[in-house]
């Protein structure tokens with residue numbers, strides 16, 4: 001199989017970074033409320049838990065190209081976060097195939113990847129390790145992460161004491177401490193305040209100029225139109241439309257107004 005750099009030489013415009021082939025994800029949802037986790041575990045072993053099966057993604061085909069900013073839009077529960085999870089390998093697809101040609105820095109739903117009892121400082125090292133960086137490598141970028149997040153006075157507090165915006169600041173700062181090949185962002189820009197959003201956009205622009213591929217989910221349609229090269233609309237687990245940001249956003253808006 002050709003490597004990414006071989007493909008790069010052959011056709012600079014058309015290097016796939018993420019490919020989803022007929023990807024479907026089925027969740028299993030318990031149909032009744034079970035009081036405690038212990039009770040749930042016992043009944044699970046006894047096979048006395050009834051489940052409903054639910055297809056959150058249904059036959060998604062999608063190729064994200066190297067160097068593009070690709071946006072996913074869609075209503076609550078449409079399957080956007082689930083798509084990012086299968087790409088980040090947090091979740092395996094029930095059917096189909098996911099291929100990723102590069103190192104991913106995922107920034108999934110708020111708090112995913114953070115440990116609430118640990119401090120900001122500890123979470124920085126923990127997250128760095130999850131992204132594959134050693135202690136030394138993290139030492140080198142630690143101050144930069146703290147500075148970018150502007151969380152200096154709070155860095156030794158457990159992050160359960162952080163506001164959602166502070167979570168987002170820490171998450172973005174860690175995920176982008178090193179230039180990522182593929183950056184995945186789930187609704188992160190909308191949580192930070194305006195000043196922080198502007199900083200995030202600048203950093204994303206830099207990454208992009210250096211060849212990074214960005215896949216982002218947002219309910220901020222203006223942001224999506226401004227930042228993305230292409231947008232995909234997910235509707236009830238299906239990819240409904242894909243194309244020019246303005247066109248896809250307009251179609252989505254028309255149906256949801």
Ligand SMILES: Nc1ncnc2c1ncn2[C@@H]1O[C@H](COP(=O)(O)OP(=O)(O)OP(=O)(O)O)[C@@H](O)[C@H]1O
Pocket residue numbers: 027028029054056074075076077078079080081082083
């Ligand atoms: N762990 C889970 N177990 C069962 N069902 C789940 C699970 N995670 C998500 N779902 C269901 O899958 C569907 C898709 O969820 P997903 O989180 O991907 O939506 P989304 O498009 O990101 O929505 P939002 O805009 O609200 O973030 C929803 O109906 C949700 O209830």
Ligand SMILES: [Mg+2]
Pocket residue numbers: 080081082109186
């Ligand atoms: Mg979501």
